[in-house]
Amino acid sequence: GSLTGINLEVRAGELVVVVGRIGSGKSSLLSALLGEMPRARGEVAVRGRLGVVPQQPFILHASVRENIVMDREWDEAHYRRVVAACCLEPDFAMLPSGDDTVIGERGLNLSGGQQARVGLARAVYDRNDVVLLDDILASVDAHVAKSLLHGVVLGELRHRARVLVTNQ
Structure with missing residues (x-):
């Protein structure tokens, strides 16, 4: 899809929600912000560290905790808040070894909603300045979606620049 005439500025602490039908270019907008889409003209400038939560986050063959923390410094209090x-x-x-349970290839399979929340937790734990959220509420039920909206998007991420795309 092609995007034209878009001028978007998001400051720390601001939330921009982009709502549109499936196929309307929401994910293309995020790709453009990530610099993954070729530009005919114009510019994309991001100040600070950029994090993204894709619709289907990658899951490493590692423990749940390792999938969230990745190579970042361990901070137990922050981790507990994020979880x-x-x-x-x-x-x-419910996992056999809690957050030490190995998931991913040949590990325990997580549901789509669990994978989405692990990917979201990874982005929140990472403390990026700008966070792009690609339809993060799509794979969870209404109750969990409301909790994620309040606890994460309006909670843990409240001081960061956030762009949430959704068709809901």
């Missing part, structure tokens, strides 16, 4: 905000505590309670 709670992303509604992952009940999931951890």
Whole structure:
């Protein structure tokens, strides 16, 4: 899809929600912000570190905790806040080894909603300045979606620039 005539400025602490039908160019907008889309003209400038939560986050063959923390410095208090905000505590309670359970290739398979929340937790734990959220509420039920909206988008990420795209 082609995007034209877009002028978007998002400051720290601001939330921009882009709502549109499936196929209307929402994900293309995020690709453009990530610099993944060729530009005919214009510019994309991002100040600070950029994080993205794709619709289908990649899951490493590693523990749930390693999938969230990645190569970032361990901060237990921050991790606990992130896990709670992303509604992952009940999931951890049901996993054989909690957040030490190995997932991904040949590991335990997570549901689409669990994978989405692990990807979201990764982006929140990462403390990026700008966070792009690609339809993060699509694979969870209404109750969890409301919790994620309040706990993460309006909670843990409230001081960061956020762009949320959704068709809901």
